[in-house]
Amino acid sequence: MFAKLKHYWPLIKSLQTGLLILTGLAGYVSARCPVYNLTTIVGLIGSLFLAVSGSTILNMVWDRDIDAKMNRTSNRPLPMGLIKPREAWVVGLGISILGLSWAATMDLLFAVVVFAGLFIDVVIYTMWLKRKTAWSIVWGGISGGMPILAGRVLGTGQIDGVGILFTFGILFWIPTHILTFSIKYAHDYAAADVPTFPSTYGVNRTRVIIAASSLFSAVSILVSGFLMDLTTGYLRLIVVLAVGLTGMAMGTIYNESERINFGLFKYASLFMMTSMFMVILGAR
Numbered sequence: 001m002f003a004k005l006k007h008y009w010p011l012i013k014s015l016q017t018g019l020l021i022l023t024g025l026a027g028y029v030s031a032r033c034p035v036y037n038l039t040t041i042v043g044l045i046g047s048l049f050l051a052v053s054g055s056t057i058l059n060m061v062w063d064r065d066i067d068a069k070m071n072r073t074s075n076r077p078l079p080m081g082l083i084k085p086r087e088a089w090v091v092g093l094g095i096s097i098l099g100l101s102w103a104a105t106m107d108l109l110f111a112v113v114v115f116a117g118l119f120i121d122v123v124i125y126t127m128w129l130k131r132k133t134a135w136s137i138v139w140g141g142i143s144g145g146m147p148i149l150a151g152r153v154l155g156t157g158q159i160d161g162v163g164i165l166f167t168f169g170i171l172f173w174i175p176t177h178i179l180t181f182s183i184k185y186a187h188d189y190a191a192a193d194v195p196t197f198p199s200t201y202g203v204n205r206t207r208v209i210i211a212a213s214s215l216f217s218a219v220s221i222l223v224s225g226f227l228m229d230l231t232t233g234y235l236r237l238i239v240v241l242a243v244g245l246t247g248m249a250m251g252t253i254y255n256e257s258e259r260i261n262f263g264l265f266k267y268a269s270l271f272m273m274t275s276m277f278m279v280i281l282g283a284r
Contacts, residue, residue: 007077011060011088012053019273024048024147026276027166029283030228031155043106044154047114048147050099055118055143057092059126061085066131070188103150110154117146131193134200141174142167162227169220173272175213176249179206180265184258207253214249214268218242221275225282234282238275245271 028044060067060078064085067073077083096118103111121143129136145167152163175197182189182196183203189196197206222242225235248264 004083007082008057008088008091010077011057011083011092013056017049017052017056019269019276020052020144020147021045021048022273022276023166023170024151026279027148027151027153027163028155029151029280030162030166030224031152032283033155040106040154043102044151047099047102047106048150050095050102051114051118052099052147054092054094054096054099055121057088058096058122061088061092062122062126063130066192066194069192070185071191072185072188107154107157109157109159110150113146113150113153113159117143117150120146132195134195134197136195137175137178137197138171140178141171144174145170162224165220165224165227169217169224170272172213172217172220173268176210176217176245176268177265179210179213180252180261180268182206184262184265203256204253207256210264211246211249211253214264215246218245218271225279228279228283230279231282234278238278241271241274 024044025041028040033040060076064076064078067076068079073079078085078088100111100115100118103114120139125136125139125143129139148170149159149163149167152166153159156163179197183198183206186196186198186203190199197209201209219242222235222238225238230238245267248260248267252261252264
């Protein structure tokens with residue numbers, strides 16, 4: 001039993017899933033909702049965990065042939081045959097439905113946004129577009145922005161301007177996160193015949209796109225924080241982090257060092273994680 005669970009843990013991409021849950025919590029708290037409402041907090045975290053984990057497992061099942069061709073992913077449980085695809089389908093679909101059902105008991109609009117994220121991620125991004133066009137990452141970005149929008153919706157009862165801006169912050173952050181990765185592992189993606197921006201438009205243009213998306217992400221998060229009247233000290237810290245993000249992204253245009261490129265990948269994750277903590281702490 002525990003051995004089987006151990007094989008499933010890599011399928012949910014725990015760090016990525018954890019970051020998305022953090023954005024959902026930040027979206028909820030940004031509405032000045034009481035964090036001591038334990039039932040709601042547990043429901044928010046639990047439903048998002050199940051929905052995001054379920055969609056990630058379904059993506060892994062669908063992409064198992066791609067993963068088998070890439071050195072970076074060939075040791076994942078599905079390509080190695082440690083888990084049967086049909087079994088993973090059932091588990092992924094089951095916990096997705098469980099997460100959506102839990103969300104629906106809390107708030108219908110919240111559940112709709114969570115479902116939208118799951119559907120866009122699994123069906124539109126993974127099943128339909130990922131193998132066809134490099135622009136699939138736009139849809140990946142939209143799905144990545146759904147948890148923070150869902151959290152905001154749960155707190156406000158509506159889709160508002162701040163929630164949309166937060167969503168854009170994630171949407172534009174996703175290219176910084178993914179494209180730096182696709183530059184580093186360009187040979188892997190080529191071996192799996194997955195179209196990426198570096199393979200389609202060249203590395204130099206990709207670096208410009210990374211810089212632009214980093215800037216738009218930083219501005220969207222900052223404006224969201226300003227509009228929600230985030231405590232000044234926390235907002236200033238986000239400004240410092242945003243300047244660092246855009247500065248590093250701009251630097252990759254003029255310095256094609258692999259170390260700087262992957263440093264940006266790591267810093268982008270730090271920027272988003274810390275910004276979400278600032279929103280949570282500064283909104284209380």
